[in-house]
Amino acid sequence: DQQVKQNSPSLSVQEGRISILNCDYTNSMFDYFLWYKKYPAEGPTFLISISSIKDKNEDGRFTVFLNKSAKHLSLHIVPSQPGDSAVYFCAASGGSNYKLTFGKGTLLTVNP
C-alpha cells in the first residue's frame, strides 16, 4: 500500500522553462510534506516543505503547492537550470511518530 505516490518516473524540460513535479498521498493523517533532491550514492538534500495549514510555500525558484482536498502537492521550479537535474522525492509525515514516508521519486532532466 503506497501512501505517497509520484506517478511520473521521469520528466524532461528545457532550461529556463518551468518544471512541475507532482505527488499524491492517501493518508489523511499526513500534516507535513517535504521535497528532497537526490544524486546517486548521496544522501537526499532538503529543498522545501509545507505544513497542512498552508497551501503554498515559496523559497527562491522553488514553490510547493498543497491541495488538501485532492491530497495532492506539486513542486514548481522556475526557471529550471541544468544543475537541477536529479531525482526528486516527495515525502510526508503525520501523527506522533515523525516517520517520513517517501514516494518513489521522479528523475528530472533539464536540457541546456
Added chain:
Amino acid sequence: DGGITQSPKYLFRKEGQNVTLSCEQNLNHDAMYWYRQDPGQGLRLIYYSQIVNDFQKGDIAEGYSVSREKKESFPLTVTSAQKNPTAFYLCASTPSDRYLYGYTFGSGTRLTVV
C-alpha cells in the same frame, strides 16, 4: 559543523555474516531513522527511534536490528537473516519541532554482499 556521519561509505559483506552500519549525529536531535534505497523503490523505512532506549519497526524491519543507547548514535545491524541486503542505506534525524527544522540525512552507506 553539525550533521550526521555515516560510516563506512562502502561496505562488503560475505554471505552469512552480520554487519553493523554506524550513524552518529551531533545535532542534538531526538528522533533517528534508517532507510534503505533500492533502484526504482524510493526510500523505505527500516527502523526508527524517537527517544533513547526505544525504537520501532518500520516497513521492512525483517533481518535488521538496531539499538539506541545514546541520543547521538543509532547503529543498524544487517543480519544473515536479511535475504537481499545489497542496497544503499541512509540514516536521518529530526528534532522534536520537525516543522521548523525538518529532517537531516547522512551521506549513506553502500552495502554489497559478495
